[in-house]
Amino acid sequence: MNCSDIENLLPRYHEDELDADDRRRVDSHVADCVNCRESLAFFAALETSLSERRALRPAATRTAARVIGRLGLRQRSFVLRSLFNAPGLASVTLIVVGVFLLLIKNPFVELPAVLSRMGDWFSLGLSPKLASWLNEIAQVSGDGEWMLIGLYLGVFALIMLMGSWMVLRFVRD
Amino acid sequence: MEEKRFQTEGDSSLVADSIRGNEKAFRELIERYQPMAFSVIRGVLGDREDAEDVLQNVFIKVYKGLRGFRGDAKFSTWVYRIARNEAVNAARKTVLSGPPADEVDLAAPERSRPDQQYRDKDQREYLERCLGELEENYRVVLELRYMGEMSYQEISDATELPIGTVKTYIHRAKLELKRVMTRRSLAGEHRPE
Numbered sequence: 510m511n512c513s514d515i516e517n518l519l520p521r522y523h524e525d526e527l528d529a530d531d532r533r534r535v536d537s538h539v540a541d542c543v544n545c546r547e548s549l550a551f552f553a554a555l556e557t558s559l560s561e562r563r564a565l566r567p568a569a570t571r572t573a574a575r576v577i578g579r580l581g582l583r584q585r586s587f588v589l590r591s592l593f594n595a596p597g598l599a600s601v602t603l604i605v606v607g608v609f610l611l612l613i614k615n616p617f618v619e620l621p622a623v624l625s626r627m628g629d630w631f632s633l634g635l636s637p638k639l640a641s642w643l644n645e646i647a648q649v650s651g652d653g654e655w656m657l658i659g660l661y662l663g664v665f666a667l668i669m670l671m672g673s674w675m676v677l678r679f680v681r682d
Numbered sequence: 683m684e685e686k687r688f689q690t691e692g693d694s695s696l697v698a699d700s701i702r703g704n705e706k707a708f709r710e711l712i713e714r715y716q717p718m719a720f721s722v723i724r725g726v727l728g729d730r731e732d733a734e735d736v737l738q739n740v741f742i743k744v745y746k747g748l749r750g751f752r753g754d755a756k757f758s759t760w761v762y763r764i765a766r767n768e769a770v771n772a773a774r775k776t777v778l779s780g781p782p783a784d785e786v787d788l789a790a791p792e793r794s795r796p797d798q799q800y801r802d803k804d805q806r807e808y809l810e811r812c813l814g815e816l817e818e819n820y821r822v823v824l825e826l827r828y829m830g831e832m833s834y835q836e837i838s839d840a841t842e843l844p845i846g847t848v849k850t851y852i853h854r855a856k857l858e859l860k861r862v863m864t865r866r867s868l869a870g871e872h873r874p875e
């Protein structure tokens with residue numbers, strides 16, 4: 510095989526598009542022929558640089574976000590999606606719970622009562638286990654006020670943080 | 683990073699959901715076909731700043747045309763046609779409205795060794811310019827293969843070219859690239875040994 514026959518095989522060498530015979534022909538030819546060896550190196554480098562060009566591609570998620578924004582798909586269904594989307598629903602629930610906690614008058618006195626009332630609701634059949642747990646906390650918190658204040662503030666802060674974090678993430682995206 | 687092959691399973695249900703206004707489904711369709719559409723645009727327009735705008739326009743056309751997509755063609759074929767039309771229109775507009783992008787600097791960048799030929803930024807721009815000299819049909823298929831990371835079969839499905847033709851185009855494109863690069867190297871100070 511002469512050089513031009515070999516040259517014609519070289520572009521496919523690095524794509525694994527050559528059968529075993531052709532591959533062997535190329536191998537034995539380039540062992541002796543400097544020109545074709547350099548040619549083969551050229552196609553190897555070309556393969557690499559062509560593959561590297563995929564970095565020029567913009568992120569598909571960004572394209573999708575822009576297109577959906579331009580089409581106004583997001584804005585139109587935002588309220589519905591907030592309500593029927595799990596993270597939306599969860600964040601709304603968290604904020605309602607947070608506000609509920611805030612609104613309890615004089616929480617450090619009232620909380621044991623509220624907890625035990627909540628325990629009563631749950632004991633109506635929703636979750637007996639949760640009910641007994643709540644009642645237990647109500648009992649304990651009647652005595653240890655400071656522990657209760659800490660617990661209350663901690664829970665409140667955690668809930669508000671989570672709620673607002675989720676809303677922010679949800680709206681921004 | 684894992685290579686994400688694009689898959690066509692479930693296209694029709696995604697299309698149906700998108701028509702019903704399911705934004706998530708349409709998002710998924712865009713993400714599936716964005717690499718292909720971008721490759722087509724690059725293949726037609728080359729290295730141009732407005733490629734991303736054209737890309738967005740393609741998917742806006744896709745969305746508006748979804749109801750008209752009957753499923754007698756593959757979805758990839760349909761998107762391919764829209765992308766190609768959009769790119770060709772963008773190219774035509776530029777020709778009508780202004781001078782073409784810079785066609786200076788024909789020479790290959792200096793001080794490069796053959797194995798280091800495409801390493802730095804200059805070299806990358808050099809490659810883009812050489813790609814620009816290829817015949818459009820070859821370049822589009824080459825872009826689909828490398829930029830779009832598509833298999834021969836996927837390219838054949840989208841372009842409706844026989845798979846043998848796809849392989850031939852890619853083969854010829856590479857040989858042609860070598861010719862162009864060698865010629866440019868000879869025109870400049872540097873030549874590959």
Ligand SMILES: [Zn+2]
Nearest residue numbers: 512542544545
């Ligand atoms: Zn040789």
